[in-house]
Amino acid sequence: MSLLQLQLDRRLAQTVAITGRLKRDPQRPRVAVALFAAVDWFARATFYAWRNRRYLTTLKLVNMAAVNIQFMLKTERVWGRPYNLKIESTNICNTHCQLCPTGLGYAGRAKGKMDPAKFRGLIDRYRWFLFGLDLSMWGDPLIVPEIYDMIRYAHDKGVWTYVSSNLHAFKPNKGQAEALVKSGLDMLTCSLHGATAETFSLYQPGKDFEATVAKVKHIVETRDALGSSTPVVQLNFVVTRFNEHERDAFARLAAELGCRAVFSTASLNIRFLDQEGGPAKPQGAGAPQPLGFAPDLQARKSRDKVREHIEKWLPRNKEFALEPYRQMLEGREFCPEEFNGKKLLDCSWPWRSTVINWDGAVSTCCGSWEAKEDMGNVFEASLSKIWNGSRYRMARRSFRAKVDDANAKDNACASCPGFML
Numbered sequence: 280m281s282l283l284q285l286q287l288d289r290r291l292a293q294t295v296a297i298t299g300r301l302k303r304d305p306q307r308p309r310v311a312v313a314l315f316a317a318v319d320w321f322a323r324a325t326f327y328a329w330r331n332r333r334y335l336t337t338l339k340l341v342n343m344a345a346v347n348i349q350f351m352l353k354t355e356r357v358w359g360r361p362y363n364l365k366i367e368s369t370n371i372c373n374t375h376c377q378l379c380p381t382g383l384g385y386a387g388r389a390k391g392k393m394d395p396a397k398f399r400g401l402i403d404r405y406r407w408f409l410f411g412l413d414l415s416m417w418g419d420p421l422i423v424p425e426i427y428d429m430i431r432y433a434h435d436k437g438v439w440t441y442v443s444s445n446l447h448a449f450k451p452n453k454g455q456a457e458a459l460v461k462s463g464l465d466m467l468t469c470s471l472h473g474a475t476a477e478t479f480s481l482y483q484p485g486k487d488f489e490a491t492v493a494k495v496k497h498i499v500e501t502r503d504a505l506g507s508s509t510p511v512v513q514l515n516f517v518v519t520r521f522n523e524h525e526r527d528a529f530a531r532l533a534a535e536l537g538c539r540a541v542f543s544t545a546s547l548n549i550r551f552l553d554q555e556g557g558p559a560k561p562q563g564a565g566a567p568q569p570l571g572f573a574p575d576l577q578a579r580k581s582r583d584k585v586r587e588h589i590e591k592w593l594p595r596n597k598e599f600a601l602e603p604y605r606q607m608l609e610g611r612e613f614c615p616e617e618f619n620g621k622k623l624l625d626c627s628w629p630w631r632s633t634v635i636n637w638d639g640a641v642s643t644c645c646g647s648w649e650a651k652e653d654m655g656n657v658f659e660a661s662l663s664k665i666w667n668g669s670r671y672r673m674a675r676r677s678f679r680a681k682v683d684d685a686n687a688k689d690n691a692c693a694s695c696p697g698f699m700l
Contacts, residue, residue: 369418434463474528518599615694620681624697646699
């Protein structure tokens with residue numbers, strides 16, 4: 280990339296940061312806020328088009344437009360194809376994140392890694408409509424030795440690439456920073472969730488905060504030394520009651536490292552709390568282990584367990600606390616059946632995106648955990664057939680109308696409020 284291109288890239292990024300701050304200023308009159316919001320939208324659109332110019336083809340733009348129109352209309356059949364894919368490189372992880380079913384050791388699908396040859400076949404098959412590729416799901420991508428070659432292959436085929444990692448498997452002394460930059464990776468998110476070692480260890484117990492920060496610094500320095508603008512490095516901070524007091528410190532840390540600070544709302548994953556003693560033991564295809572109480576006692580104990588979990592993790596800052604969790608603390612009980620035909624939150628996953636797990640199984644979104652919820656398998660049937668198959672169409676129908684019991688069974692969308700709680 281030329282020096283002129285690098286300078287333009289950075290200036291556009293700075294412009295977007297400025298317009299974003301102007302838009303959010305609560306002291307400005309409403310008319311001024313609306314004006315700055317319009318300016319911010321234009322600046323972001325310009326930056327998006329510039330940064331992604333090598334990935335945007337006419338065919339992809341037409342597909343994206345068609346998909347978004349059908350998302351707004353909530354059609355059951357989608358004539359376009361998902362332009363964002365999560366292709367899971369692995370579901371194996373090396374840490375114990377306290378809100379993640381992998382980190383907590385819950386039973387799920389078998390562990391494994393995506394076969395690189397099969398991965399290349401998927402990219403060759405879907406690159407005509409695929410804009411964005413995320414190689415993360417329930418594991419850490421940097422555990423996979425071939426990950427840099429996989430990123431490079433997708434990049435060379437005109438696909439924007441993204442990886443989220445805890446960096447614990449990353450080895451700076453083995454030239455992996457240079458390999459990461461030269462792979463063409465567009466964006467890297469590092470999961471920190473804290474600005475101090477103490478807070479970091481509450482979510483990732485037993486891991487070294489300073490070592491992780493040093494790895495981030497090494498990646499940024501290597502990128503800059505190679506004269507590259509990518510990967511853009513983000514530091515992720517899922518806001519919880521344990522870390523919300525460190526938001527300002529985290530923003531400063533990210534700025535010092537030359538990274539972007541990303542503050543996100545946590546899924547507290549209460550759907551896993553019906554398993555006795557924490558992590559489930561494999562039963563058949565990873566079925567949950569029942570609590571074993573009598574029905575009325577089980578219901579009360581389940582409610583108590585959910586409430587305790589929410590009180591422990593939910594931040595006091597309402598901006599980062601999902602309303603359903605707040606309502607649960609106030610005694611509101613949600614029944615999964617009530618979301619069949621009506622959602623609390625508008626979710627675009629069944630239209631814009633899909634997940635291909637390491638074994639080829641297709642899931643509707645990043646929250647789907649069990650194999651029984653799969654839509655099909657791309658190593659056994661075409662994605663186009665799965666995409667508009669009965670299970671996917673019923674998933675989309677559940678946004679507008681009630682799906683009958685037979686089609687709602689094991690369909691993750693039918694019982695979801697629009698964000699997997």
